[in-house]
Amino acid sequence: MISKEICERVLQKASSTGADYAEIFAENTLNHSVNLVGGKVDAVHDAQIAGAAVRVFLGLRSVMATTVDTSEAGLMRCAQRAAEALAEGRAEGTISLRERLNGDIHPIYVAPSSVANAGKVELLRTASAAASGYDPSVVQVTATLLDVDHRILVATSEGLWTQDRQIRTRMMVQAVAEKNGETQTGFCSPGARRGMELFDAVDPREVGLEAARQAVTMAGAGYCPAGVMPVAIGNGFGGVIFHEACGHSLEASSVAYGNSQFCGKLGQKIAHEKVTAIDDGTIPGDWGSINIDDEGTPAQRKVLIENGVLKSYMIDKFNGRRMGMASTGSARRQSFSYVPTSRMTNTFIAPGADRDEDIIASIEYGLYAKSMGGGSVNPVTGEFNFAVSEGYLIRNGKICEPVRGASLVGKGSEIIQRIDMVGAELKCGQGMCGSSSGSIPTNVGQPLIRVSSITVGGR
């Protein structure tokens, strides 16, 4: 995208007023999606994102300037803006870059950009027809196939010049079912850091059927009762509980500023001993995986919590300075126009030894949250919430009737001590996580778990 020689001159300019670190992040991204509504192609979104950001640090201060003009002159003006804003001293030394080649552990067999719209429409029609045909109560189906081809370049005053190409593909189906004038929705959205070969493993028909099954089940359901009770949370996207209750509070963007319930707790027991949690950006083909993060640091597998003991935070270079700790390959940004910060990749609770049937049987009266929607958290207080998209009451250790409209709320530091049973079958679900550096793909995951007591928001 931008040659080493140009990068050297731009970094030199960026550092000219005394920065102790300078960085160029450039990208050229194709965002593409096809959307079907009621079985008909309603929209094609086709956008090219291209630009660059120059960042400089001096001590605990950071400056970023961005531009869509990636000519040498445009980049030099951008570097000049960054340097002027820092304006503290003079440059020392010269910058010379060496190229680093990152092994790509995510082979792409069919680049989505090489498949014509018509081929994508076929897959969507299959998914949409399956959902519509599932039950007469399904009144609307929307289906989207999106793919992203994200090429990045990172060059830093530490001498690094490197590139990565990150391709992702995802299908999302929403079904609406209607009974007695009321509607409920069902959603299924598998995705991966793969090309169109994703659909060798994922049958679009199954995606449609799953969305429809969920909508139809919920349309017949009564409201979830309210109160404090034990809850069994299903595997897959159920892992959003750890993402919200704990994950965000382990990001350096909160920890470095004292705004996390887990500050200063490294080496201490913060969770139930059955909880081991991992953030792993290196899983081949997984939705949240990266070869390198957006500061050029290779992705890592980090054990965040081991048998209840806090082992690691998720750290980017800038916030790591304040913490006196090295980057963990966690710097991520939606695009060049966002300031990168520490974020999650594929974050999950590791498999335990409990059997699923024992977890359900252990609950006399409670909720089985089979599928989850999204959630959010305030890292300062640790208060989080997330929505249950498919829930069932448990009575006398048996899964009973479906219930709708529930959410779970609690305080992260308390809830992770109450995860007292962990099943063996780990599964992940795909999500988009929103935070200060934009919306990024992350996996959440877990086996079936039991939370001994949590507030269920129903009625």
Add this chain to the structure above:
Amino acid sequence: MDFQTFRQFADSEAAALHIEEYELYYQLEESASVSAFRRETREFSSASEGGVCLRCLVSGRMGYASTQLLSEESARALVRRAVDNAAVLENDQPEALVPAGQSYRSAAAKDEPLPSAGKLRETVLAGQDALYAQPGVVDGCETEAFANRISIAIHNSRGLDLRYEHTISGAVLSAVVSDGKEDGEKSSDYKICLGALDALDLPAAAKEAADHARDTLGAGAAPSGAVPVVFSAKAMAQLLGTYAAVFSAENAQKGLSLLKDKEGTEIAAPIVTLVDDPFYEKSAMPMPFDAEGSPTRRKNVIENGVLSTLLYNLRTAAAAGKETTGNGDKPNYDAKVGVRPFTMYLVSGEMTREQLLEKAQNGVLINSLGGLHAGANVVSGDFSLQSAGFLIENGKKTAPVRSFTVAGNFFSLLKSITGIANDPEPPMSPSSTAFVSPSVLVEGLSIAGK
């Protein structure tokens, strides 16, 4: 390359491909912001981002493509991509382009240069001083000062040539407070203030953020049950913003809003009047035209409980045999034209907030809602949301409560509003879309706490 030069290449490619109806939508957003922590500036950012979206009509279908790369090659490729994308579309009602010669109300847009880095720094440090002057405030308070200059240009083959330039600035103050005990309880709240940096009342904003954060310290659990609920002005505005999509004719026509075919019928309590106003006096970004270039106007969406109109763009209006309400929207320059309100506000009643609490007698006052993107389903109207606020006992606000949920259905809620106060707060959104409401009393919602 500038937009005008890019436009000429796109025009020439469109002519070569015999594309007669097309539009170029250009947006540039220049922004600057400074954040501070521990009374020192932490991050400075100066961004310039934008691009061009082209949409063109091919055999009655409107294809789209966009790019941030302004070059002759990308201009020509843009037209070819949009034509290619049009070929697979199957929607029944085509989009249309707005002809030249419309009359637009002159908006109070102000095009000002971005404030200097020095001015932003001064503001953000003054914000830190204001926060740390508040009682109970502890280490960890962050402040940010920001300014955005937005330029939009719409140029189409029917002669339309519109431009809009507007600058927004403001500050965000986040107060972190504690109960003073070692390893004790912390709480936080923030306040966004919009306006010229010199005119911001930072001490007042800091006081408000810190007071609100402190009020919630020592909060207990709320009892579970169905009780009267008062939503504060801020909480009700959040809820309105979440459910605004139900008023979109696009969602109604796609079967994704239960307000489909409900125009002219009663959907809310008779005391409810809901207005959408692109020229709302405190709007941070008044808009004379929508994303299609149609003139905008004020309209009642709900009038005395009756749904007067949904919000339309050209395509959805044509499908319904109506006129556009001027609510065409692009959430970003590269997006397909959809539908969105400008400043949507619930008209104030005559009661004070105290009288509203008096009317509620015993119940819960909700000051803030969380997880709206997940816990509120726009299609079904069901919601179950993390809440924080106060108990209402004998008509008075008493003890703070938090980590409970409020659950109900938005469509039933509209009908169960039994009181509206007269205490709306100015919009906190630095964009052309904002939601405003006074405090509102609602019967029949469920609280889940202890």
